[in-house]
Amino acid sequence: xxxxxxxxxxxxxxxxxxxxxxxxxxxxxxxxxxxxxxxxxxxxxxxxxxxxxxxxxxxxxxxxxxxxxxxxxxxxxxxxxxxxxxxxxxxxxxx
Amino acid sequence: xxxxxxxxxxxxxxxxxxxxxxxxxxxxxxxxxxxxxxxxxxxxxxxxxxxxxxxxxxxxxxxxxxxxxxxxxxxxxxxxxxxxxxxxxxxxxxxxxxxxxxxxxxxxxxxxxxxxxxxxxxxxxxxxxxxxxxxxxxxxxxxxxxxxxxxxxxxxxxxxxxxxxxxxxxxxxxxxxxxxxxxxxxxxxxxxxxxxxxxxxxxxxxxxxxxxxxxxxxxxxxxxxxxxxxxxxxxxxxxxxxxxxxxxxxxxxxxxxxxxxxxxxxxxxxxxxxxxxxxxxxxxxxxxxxxxxxxxxxxxxxxxxxxxxxxxxxxxxxxxxxxxxxxxxxxxxxxxxxxxxxxxxxxxxxxxxxxxxxxxxxxxxxxxxxxxxxxxxxxxxxxxxxxxxxxxxxxxxxxxxxxxxxxxxxxxxxxxxxxx
Numbered sequence: 001x002x003x004x005x006x007x008x009x010x011x012x013x014x015x016x017x018x019x020x021x022x023x024x025x026x027x028x029x030x031x032x033x034x035x036x037x038x039x040x041x042x043x044x045x046x047x048x049x050x051x052x053x054x055x056x057x058x059x060x061x062x063x064x065x066x067x068x069x070x071x072x073x074x075x076x077x078x079x080x081x082x083x084x085x086x087x088x089x090x091x092x093x094x095x
Numbered sequence: 096x097x098x099x100x101x102x103x104x105x106x107x108x109x110x111x112x113x114x115x116x117x118x119x120x121x122x123x124x125x126x127x128x129x130x131x132x133x134x135x136x137x138x139x140x141x142x143x144x145x146x147x148x149x150x151x152x153x154x155x156x157x158x159x160x161x162x163x164x165x166x167x168x169x170x171x172x173x174x175x176x177x178x179x180x181x182x183x184x185x186x187x188x189x190x191x192x193x194x195x196x197x198x199x200x201x202x203x204x205x206x207x208x209x210x211x212x213x214x215x216x217x218x219x220x221x222x223x224x225x226x227x228x229x230x231x232x233x234x235x236x237x238x239x240x241x242x243x244x245x246x247x248x249x250x251x252x253x254x255x256x257x258x259x260x261x262x263x264x265x266x267x268x269x270x271x272x273x274x275x276x277x278x279x280x281x282x283x284x285x286x287x288x289x290x291x292x293x294x295x296x297x298x299x300x301x302x303x304x305x306x307x308x309x310x311x312x313x314x315x316x317x318x319x320x321x322x323x324x325x326x327x328x329x330x331x332x333x334x335x336x337x338x339x340x341x342x343x344x345x346x347x348x349x350x351x352x353x354x355x356x357x358x359x360x361x362x363x364x365x366x367x368x369x370x371x372x373x374x375x376x377x378x379x380x381x382x383x384x385x386x387x388x389x390x391x392x393x394x395x396x397x398x399x400x401x402x403x404x405x406x407x408x409x410x411x412x413x414x415x416x417x418x419x420x421x422x423x424x425x426x427x428x429x430x431x432x433x434x435x436x437x438x439x440x441x442x443x444x445x446x447x448x449x450x451x452x453x454x455x456x457x458x459x460x461x462x463x464x465x466x467x468x469x470x471x472x473x474x475x476x477x478x479x480x481x482x483x484x485x486x487x488x489x490x491x492x493x494x495x496x497x498x499x500x501x502x503x504x505x506x507x508x509x510x511x512x513x514x515x
Contacts, residue, residue, distance in 0.1 A: 016161075016162045016163050016166065017163055018163075019161045019162070019163050040228065040229070043228035044163075044167070044227070044228050044229055046228075047227055047228050050224065050225075051225075056224055
């Protein structure tokens with residue numbers, strides 16, 4: 001389960017993208033079923049998260065995600081793996 | 096409505112300009128001759144010889160659109176949407192119109208170019224993944240009209256007009272034509288521009304088209320018709336109008352600000368830049384607009400000139416006015432509002448119509464600021480330096496643009512002898 005702060009950020013960005021109140025977005029909300037996120041909105045959301053956290057998200061895995069919590073978890077893993085790469089010197093682009 | 100009208104009328108004005116946001120503050124600044132020209136602050140000014148601009152200050156996109164659009168849309172689109180909302184509010188018809196009979200026609204010269212250049216720089220510096228997915232939907236000129244249609248829920252034709260610095264005037268002329276052709280009852284029409292970006296600024300700077308001698312006193316930099324004029328001050332912003340059929344306006348009891356009585360558009364078809372020195376096609380555009388309006392030249396009470404303050408334009412335009420108005424020319428007040436808010440390129444024709452309508456409604460003649468050194472080739476009454484009282488029943492607004500385009504609009508006050 002993702003850190004509440006990450007989840008809160010994801011919810012904020014989803015609310016902006018869908019132009020709905022953040023209260024309508026819950027951790028367990030399904031992006032497609034509950035929030036009706038289409039492919040354009042999904043791409044915009046992905047871009048907003050990448051800008052927010054300065055990471056590249058794995059597009060293959062994004063397609064398999066369903067809930068808000070899934071997105072937040074992916075973001076945290078990406079932040080973690082980026083930190084690992086920076087620490088071991090393998091991600092030169094970020095240095 | 097007080098008297099006979101013909102065809103397409105203006106019932107609402109929305110302004111987002113360097114001299115004010117909203118028609119009331121715009122009109123006040125115009126009347127009091129308060130310049131909107133200042134130091135160039137939108138970007139680093141040091142590489143340029145010209146370091147002044149007419150920027151829109153205090154514009155908050157979130158006042159006019161949701162966060163999603165405010166984050167993703169180019170500044171020019173934000174201006175257009177904001178001015179359109181203000182125009183609809185001013186006309187008092189935000190929700191009560193048939194949206195399927197309401198169109199949008201917006202003029203712009205460089206459209207979202209500044210945004211596109213910015214994204215290109217990001218692409219070069221940071222790569223493929225940093226281009227916003229929404230970029231293709233924002234990068235084309237048509238986005239001005241479509242974004243207004245989307246945000247205002249308007250389902251008629253949604254067209255962007257791009258004809259350089261005549262775009263705004265052409266959009267209003269096209270709106271008139273569409274209404275008279277029965278294509279729409281209401282058209283949200285005008286112009287928007289946000290050209291203040293490094294590449295375009297560099298281009299105009301290199302062309303020596305912008306003033307370089309007044310960087311220390313920006314408010315005096317725009318000097319149309321003056322002997323010491325030094326080029327146009329680049330400006331940004333938008334003016335949008337609610338143009339509707341006379342019948343539609345009458346049926347809803349609207350307050351009519353003016354009739355869009357005549358429109359003339361021509362092209363010299365010679366230069367990529369300026370007008371042909373002979374001025375035949377420029378004169379013809381004005382005469383076409385006057386004929387369409389059924390207004391004799393002598394009945395024009397006020398001219399809002401293109402008056403760009405370039406060396407070439409102002410004596411050229413003066414000579415054209417002398418040809419059109421003949422012996423009456425010295426008695427007809429002509430002013431350039433670019434002396435206050437700079438040159439908004441494709442939005443200039445629209446903002447200058449807003450100035451003309453403000454003058455018509457509040458019975459004053461807008462000034463040409465910074466006109467002290469007289470040029471013998473610019474020898475008309477340019478309402479120098481301060482506005483003065485004056486009633487306007489019929490007005491002419493001229494626009495000239497790159498590609499040697501010419502556009503003229505004739506606006507008539509409602510319910511007076513100007514009709515007929």
